[in-house]
Amino acid sequence: MKTMETDVLVVGAGPGGSMAAKFAARNGVRTLLIEKRQEIGSPVRCAEGIARDWMEECDVEKDPAWIACAPEAARIFAPNGTCALVHIDRAGNEVGFVLERALFDKALARHAAQAGAGILLKTHARDVIRSNGAIGGVVGKSMGEDIEIRAQITIAADGFESQVARWAGLETGITARDIVATFQYRLCNIECDSRYCDFYVGSFAPGGYVWVFPKGRDIANVGIGVQMTQLHEPGATKARLDRWLAGQPGFRKGQPLDMVGGAVSTNKPLSKTVASGIMLVGDAARLINPLTGGGIVNACISGKLAGETAAAAVKRGDCSESFLQKYEKAWRARLEKELIRNWMAKEKVARLDDDAFNRIIQTLSEVNPRASTLSLLLAISKKHPELVADFAELLWA
């Protein structure tokens, strides 16, 4: 058995993991980032939409190399074809840029390396190491060889799978109500408008939606998300997208360049994301926006906060749960209110029928696309008070 030792170990080199590694290493502690796959950023399992206004916070400089497209607005289509336009400033954390994730993820990992982090590929964890009531690293394999990596702090950034957390005894299991299964083609030779990220809602995608995120003039990520409770036969997610595509004249000539599957969590925030020696970030901490399914921004922000806390803990020689609460408090202060509000909205939206979608999107379409979020919500609450009644006070807070 090979043995390694580090101060901070990050499991998973997606955006959350790389950001955590960058901020830990930058703050002067030994940092190791491990990735199961042979290539960071591949295979892509993402619709690749992201907001524009988070990069400064995470010290990421915009690079045209990983931006495929910069749409100016989101279009939300009702089942009857009514379309509401929402300008990017108001469209939430999935609209602004359409990324090249394969390149974006590599860029973030490269930033981590430049800050001093080490990276190991084809290295996975199979369990955590427990010592004196704390998590002290992981055991797994690296290039086929058994490996033990001892660390003062382990940052679990292993995505939707969220296995490291569960090995460590943190409850990240979610029920089918809070899981959306997804399937996407990258379709070329289609009619699409690169000025818009399009969302289609209706009974063809119960508890989710169909997205068309442009990656160029005649190419887009076209995918579907369906709440797991609405899936009743094997392969239903792909079958639903295929059925939807068959009814779209603009996509008739489309041909796939790749296909990806996946799942996203749409739960309300977990009650606990740290324990002695371990912190969870991004999808592994179930920090996906429950309404849109967007996860990259929250992964980056939580990764940054976890990396900073990890470095502070190591320097202080205190990796206890009570010290790591600093991270838990920081991400809650930054993200929790919005996550709860969006979870409540999602609980409502997941129950809407086609007729309700038609009426709501009609209302939205009558509001100025640059109107503030508040005006949008006011317009909805005026005509459809039942939709916002339960969480009205959160909206105005």
Add this chain to the structure above:
Amino acid sequence: MIVNNQICLHCGACVGACPTNSVFLHETCTIEFLPTCTECGLCAIVCPVGAILETAGQPAASILTLDNGIPEVRP
């Protein structure tokens, strides 16, 4: 549970949806089911392309309904 590797996209949806953390995705090539698997079938439901079958070779989804997230196995 068995995986049809000719269909599997290695996306990891089954891993995250497994209530007993009993599925492991080896890099990009193999799905492993651990002895702790209860054959509840949630992984077969969440799999976007229908690559997971119940051990007897019968599609797991046909023996299972979901109500409020609780798996229910039909006789």
